[in-house]
Amino acid sequence: MCKTKIHQFLQDLPKCEHHVHLEGCLTPELMFTLAARNGVSLPDTEKRPEFSSPATLYERYEHFTSLDDFLSYYFIGMSVLQQQGDFEALAWEYFQKAHADGVHHAEVFFDPQEHLNRGVAFDTVVSGFVAGCRRAEQEYGMTTKLIMCFVKHLPASDAQKVFDLAVEAGHFESGALHGIGASSSEVGPPKDMFKEIYATAYSKGIRRTAHAGEEGDPSYIRAALEAYKSQRIDHGIRLIDSPSLLQQVAKDEILLTVCPVSNVKLRCFDHISKVPIRTFLDAGVRFSINSDDPAYFGGFILHNYCSVQEAFDLSIAEWRTIAENSINGSWVEQERKSELLNLIDDHVRAYQE
Numbered sequence: 001m002c003k004t005k006i007h008q009f010l011q012d013l014p015k016c017e018h019h020v021h022l023e024g025c026l027t028p029e030l031m032f033t034l035a036a037r038n039g040v041s042l043p044d045t046e047k048r049p050e051f052s053s054p055a056t057l058y059e060r061y062e063h064f065t066s067l068d069d070f071l072s073y074y075f076i077g078m079s080v081l082q083q084q085g086d087f088e089a090l091a092w093e094y095f096q097k098a099h100a101d102g103v104h105h106a107e108v109f110f111d112p113q114e115h116l117n118r119g120v121a122f123d124t125v126v127s128g129f130v131a132g133c134r135r136a137e138q139e140y141g142m143t144t145k146l147i148m149c150f151v152k153h154l155p156a157s158d159a160q161k162v163f164d165l166a167v168e169a170g171h172f173e174s175g176a177l178h179g180i181g182a183s184s185s186e187v188g189p190p191k192d193m194f195k196e197i198y199a200t201a202y203s204k205g206i207r208r209t210a211h212a213g214e215e216g217d218p219s220y221i222r223a224a225l226e227a228y229k230s231q232r233i234d235h236g237i238r239l240i241d242s243p244s245l246l247q248q249v250a251k252d253e254i255l256l257t258v259c260p261v262s263n264v265k266l267r268c269f270d271h272i273s274k275v276p277i278r279t280f281l282d283a284g285v286r287f288s289i290n291s292d293d294p295a296y297f298g299g300f301i302l303h304n305y306c307s308v309q310e311a312f313d314l315s316i317a318e319w320r321t322i323a324e325n326s327i328n329g330s331w332v333e334q335e336r337k338s339e340l341l342n343l344i345d346d347h348v349r350a351y352q353e
């Protein structure tokens with residue numbers, strides 16, 4: 001993979017990432033290091049032999065059976081994060097990889113409820129992740145935004161508490177946090193369980209996105225758009241089951257943050273070629289391509305771009321459309337968008353000369 005000329009083009013193509021969970025960037029190596037340093041016990045290896053070493057965990061990650069199966073590992077993994085420096089180190093590891101993959105602008109998710117439930121202070125989490133973001137901005141000239149996700153498997157009242165903490169701390173006004181999202185188990189919890197929080201966010205002008213239509217049917221996407229007034233949809237792949245909603249999403253210029261490798265690893269599709277990339281392109285649905293939980297799914301953003309290219313053999317004009325849509329769908333100032341659009345123009349011209 002990534003040996004041919006087009007793969008070099010994809011590596012150097014200026015990218016925006018909109019759908020990556022920082023906790024999903026925790027490699028087994030860092031997990032074991034932090035567990036030892038912080039005195040955190042990972043599961044008993046008698047009962048769970050996959051927790052014997054990074055190698056055995058990587059092997060287990062090859063066989064996720066569903067979103068919830070993956071999430072059970074994801075939530076155990078993040079339990080090793082305890083100190084401000086752990087959160088900073090995790091974010092910095094991600095930004096180094098993203099930079100190497102040609103990411104210029106990254107909007108990254110994190111799940112504060114899980115950390116608070118383990119007794120980690122909200123400020124420890126936010127200040128650690130913010131420090132990682134600032135370092136990426138200073139060292140790489142990247143632009144970054146932090147998006148706080150609410151998790152659907154915990155009570156909505158917990159989500160409300162964490163949202164109130166963020167608002168009271170002035171994090172949205174200061175720019176430490178930029179938006180809200182909703183993630184974790186999809187099918188089961190009420191589709192609109194955070195509707196009061198999203199209504200408050202809307203009234204305060206806080207950006208809104210939500211995971212929907214990953215395992216759940218199109219009614220989950222409709223609920224995110226209607227009950228949450230969500231400005232983006234994370235995943236949204238089940239739109240293929242509703243041509244009318246697909247047309248509406250195209251018309252309303254809602255950006256889908258698609259994660260092709262994740263969709264195969266979590267068995268939403270049996271092969272990348274089934275991810276509706278071609279359908280979305282043909283219908284004029286805007287989407288970006290993203291890594292979701294790269295440490296668990298075997299590759300960062302470039303791996304997703306290259307896997308899509310292998311499966312769909314897209315033209316340079318189609319890649320240009322994807323790259324431009326992902327810039328236009330970013331939550332960043334117009335001046336920065338123009339700068340990134342110019343970089344794409346230069347890159348495509350240089351390739352064609």
Ligand code: HPA
Binds near residue numbers: 074183262292
């Ligand atoms: O792909 C995902 N879906 C839902 N929740 C998540 N949390 C981390 N990754 C995911």
Ligand SMILES: [Zn+2]
Binds near residue numbers: 019021183211234292
């Ligand atoms: Zn996700």
